[in-house]
Amino acid sequence: MKPKILMADLQGQYQRVKDEVDEAMQQVLLSSKYINGPQVKEFEGHLGEYLQGAEIVSCANGTDALQIALMALELSPGDEVIVPSFTYVSCAEVISLLNLIPIFVDVDPHSYTIDPVAVEQALSPRTKAIIAVHLFGQCASMEPLLYLAQKLDLFLIEDTAQALGAEYVFQDGKRRKAGTIGHIGCTSFFPSKILGCFGDGGALITRHKGLAKKARMIANHGQKIKYVHEKIGLNSRLDTLQAAVLDIKLKYINEYIASRRSAANWYYANLDNLSWICLPAQLRHSSHVFNQFTITLAETVDRVQFQAYLSSKGIDTMIYYPIALHKQMAFASLKSSNVHLPATENLCKRVLSLPMDTELGPDALKYITDTIKDF
Ligand SMILES: *Cc1c(COP(=O)(O)O)cnc(C)c1O
Numbered sequence: 001m002k003p004k005i006l007m008a009d010l011q012g013q014y015q016r017v018k019d020e021v022d023e024a025m026q027q028v029l030l031s032s033k034y035i036n037g038p039q040v041k042e043f044e045g046h047l048g049e050y051l052q053g054a055e056i057v058s059c060a061n062g063t064d065a066l067q068i069a070l071m072a073l074e075l076s077p078g079d080e081v082i083v084p085s086f087t088y089v090s091c092a093e094v095i096s097l098l099n100l101i102p103i104f105v106d107v108d109p110h111s112y113t114i115d116p117v118a119v120e121q122a123l124s125p126r127t128k129a130i131i132a133v134h135l136f137g138q139c140a141s142m143e144p145l146l147y148l149a150q151k152l153d154l155f156l157i158e159d160t161a162q163a164l165g166a167e168y169v170f171q172d173g174k175r176r177k178a179g180t181i182g183h184i185g186c187t188s189f190f191p192s193k194i195l196g197c198f199g200d201g202g203a204l205i206t207r208h209k210g211l212a213k214k215a216r217m218i219a220n221h222g223q224k225i226k227y228v229h230e231k232i233g234l235n236s237r238l239d240t241l242q243a244a245v246l247d248i249k250l251k252y253i254n255e256y257i258a259s260r261r262s263a264a265n266w267y268y269a270n271l272d273n274l275s276w277i278c279l280p281a282q283l284r285h286s287s288h289v290f291n292q293f294t295i296t297l298a299e300t301v302d303r304v305q306f307q308a309y310l311s312s313k314g315i316d317t318m319i320y321y322p323i324a325l326h327k328q329m330a331f332a333s334l335k336s337s338n339v340h341l342p343a344t345e346n347l348c349k350r351v352l353s354l355p356m357d358t359e360l361g362p363d364a365l366k367y368i369t370d371t372i373k374d375f
Pocket of ligand 1: 061062063064087088090091133135159161162187188189190200201202
């Protein structure tokens, strides 16, 4: 029988922690503290410990985290925020929703992350913030961005939705966890992320107490005291049930990352000598947690045909991302969408993400790489 290999086997991951998670969920149900139950604070505390003492403000999803971050930084309408064009829509979406202006820049074609030189070229007197996306599980090149942010008094936000647990390695050897390097980090607990819940969830990460306080207030209708609204905020909460699940799964995050790395190592070892596949670069400045294993196909390969072939063999793949943000209809009216970003545009045509999760065993991995070699 032909195997069926999903992009991510969430069921398998659940089965491994089923007893513990079921018990934790049962406790929430019996307490009926569905909103702001004690598990939310407990989880925030534990995640903060994992992230080198940063403060955590949980919220409803990763997109909200980005929106709350921008609101907490109190940017003004018309301010420009520099974002990579090769990423998920969230960053650009919330920038636009707040009447700020996304300035799309190119990425480095090997690491897929924002190109600091492109950021420097995109600076203007209106630039107020940079969002670095740690795409696919590896940190963007942060030191040049930190330097620019310091020199020009800009905010540096990290979108670490795909890189929770990754470590940035500074030139002096110091290491910091993704999300704790800039002013605010934003992450998502969408089910297929490194740390995923059973629905939507997200969090802000910051070492700045003042920003944490502001973010917490904004996420809670702009109030510190009930019914006293100091600012216009949102209703953005992590459900107690999700916090209970996440608090259990957080104990295993390093195991999850190790499983992903070992699957990635198999791919590196077994796809290395195929001239028509370019494997993801592993940078000296970051560890990689492999939320995705994204390859770039040579120009000679028909991606549609390759993807259909793998699908016919029972192997799911995904294209993250088929359309660059500056080419999206939603941003067509922006002046900054009228740019040519060669690396981004090329990647959109050539990338393909292979199955990657915590549950890929040796048989599945061998089947995937053998099938790819047969193409
Ligand atoms: C998943 C993701 C988000 C959004 O997270 P949600 O929880 O789905 O809102 C933002 N940015 C990146 C890079 C993501 O991968």
